[in-house]
Amino acid sequence: MKILLLGKNGQVGWELQRALSPLGELIALDRHSKDYCGDLSNPNKLSETIELLKPDVIVNAAAYTAVDKAENEAGLSRLINSEAVKTLAQSAEKINALLIHYSTDYVFSGEGEHFWSEDDQTSALNMYGKTKLEGEQNIQTHCSNHLILRTSWVYSTFGNNFAKTILNLAKTREKLSVIDDQYGAPTSAELIADCTAIALVQTLQDKNKCGVYHLVSSGSTNWYQYTKLVTHEAQNNGIELALKELNAIPATDYPLPAKRPYNSKMNNNKFKKTFNIELPSWELGVKRLIKELSIK
Numbered sequence: 111m112k113i114l115l116l117g118k119n120g121q122v123g124w125e126l127q128r129a130l131s132p133l134g135e136l137i138a139l140d141r142h143s144k145d146y147c148g149d150l151s152n153p154n155k156l157s158e159t160i161e162l163l164k165p166d167v168i169v170n171a172a173a174y175t176a177v178d179k180a181e182n183e184a185g186l187s188r189l190i191n192s193e194a195v196k197t198l199a200q201s202a203e204k205i206n207a208l209l210i211h212y213s214t215d216y217v218f219s220g221e222g223e224h225f226w227s228e229d230d231q232t233s234a235l236n237m238y239g240k241t242k243l244e245g246e247q248n249i250q251t252h253c254s255n256h257l258i259l260r261t262s263w264v265y266s267t268f269g270n271n272f273a274k275t276i277l278n279l280a281k282t283r284e285k286l287s288v289i290d291d292q293y294g295a296p297t298s299a300e301l302i303a304d305c306t307a308i309a310l311v312q313t314l315q316d317k318n319k320c321g322v323y324h325l326v327s328s329g330s331t332n333w334y335q336y337t338k339l340v341t342h343e344a345q346n347n348g349i350e351l352a353l354k355e356l357n358a359i360p361a362t363d364y365p366l367p368a369k370r371p372y373n374s375k376m377n378n379n380k381f382k383k384t385f386n387i388e389l390p391s392w393e394l395g396v397k398r399l400i401k402e403l404s405i406k
Contacts, residue, residue, distance in 0.1 A: 111314075114165035115139065116148050116198075117172030120210060121269040122261075124260060125303035126171055128315055133307060137163060141172070147158050148172070150194035151186070158203040168202050169197065171212045171251075173242070177216075178367040180237040195245035207256045208314060210306060215262035215294060215326075217243040220322045220371020225330070227377045228260075228322045236368035246322070256314055259306065262374050263336075265395075266299035269400050271298040276337050277403065280353040290334035290358035294374035295326040298395040309385050318382055322377040327363075327392035334358040338394070347404035350405035 111134030117123040118138035139148025145153035179325040202209040216239030217232045234240040249256050265271040302320045
C-alpha cells in the first residue's frame with residue numbers, strides 16, 4: 111500500500127509519520143518538499159504529484175490554521191482549505207484512492223451546551239471555519255471514498271499549542287488571566303494519528319465506514335480549567351513555575367479579530383462505535399504531555 115501524507119511537519123503530521131509508516135510505503139511531504147509538490151497553495155502541481163505517485167491513500171494534515179490572520183487573508187485561507195482540498199478530492203476520485211482529511215470544531219456556531227454530533231447543522235463563525243467547512247463539502251461532493259475527521263484543541267510535544275504556551279508563560283509570569291466560558295476537548299496529535307491509522311485500515315476493508323467523524327478526546331473543559339491542570343501537573347512533575355495567581359475571565363475581556371465558538375464540545379460516539387476504539391478523557395492525555403515535557 112502506498113500512502114501520501116501532506117503536512118508532515120505539523121503537529122498531527124509529525125505523529126502521522128510514525129503511525130502510518132508501518133502500514134506501507136509512506137511518502138511524506140510538506141510545502142517545502144523538493145521531489146514532489148506538497149504545497150496546498152499550488153493545487154495544479156499538487157494534482158500532478160498525485161497523478162504521478164498514484165497513492166492508495168491520501169492523508170491531508172495540511173491546512174491554513176492562522177485563525178485571526180484568515181480574517182484578512184480570506185483568499186489564501188480559501189485557496190488552501192477549500193480549493194486545494196477540492197483538487198485533492200477530484201484527484202483521489204480519479205485514481206480511486208481513499209482521502210483522509212482533518213477538519214475542525216470551528217465549523218459549528220458554538221451555541222448551546224450540548225455535544226455536537228456529526229449530523230448537526232454547521233454554521234461557522236469565522237473565515238477559518240468557513241473555509242474548512244467548504245473543504246468538507248468539496249470532499250463530500252467530489253470524492254466517494256473519504257474520511258473527514260473533525261478534531262479540536264490539538265496539542266503535542268512537537269510544535270506550538272496552547273498547553274506549551276501556557277507552560278512557558280507560567281515559568282516567567284506571576285499572574286495569568288485565562289478565558290473560562292469557551293468549552294472543548296483538548297486532543298493529542300498522538301491520539302489522532304494512532305486512531306487515523308486504525309480507521310484507515312478498517313475503511314479500506316469496508317468502504318461503508320467512509321464519512322464524517324468527530325475524533326476528539328472524551329469529556330470537555332474550558333481554557334481556564336485546562337490551564338489549571340497544565341500548571342498543577344507541571345508542579346507535580348518538578349517543573350519550576352513563577353505563577354502565583356490564575357484568574358478566570360470571560361472571552362469578551364480578551365477580544366480577537368476572529369470570533370470563536372463558545373461551545374466546541376463534540377460527541378465522539380460515532381467514531382468509537384464504528385472503529386471499536388475507546389477514546390480516553392482529555393485529562394489523561396494532558397497529564398501525559400506534561401510528564402513528557404518535564405523530562406525533555
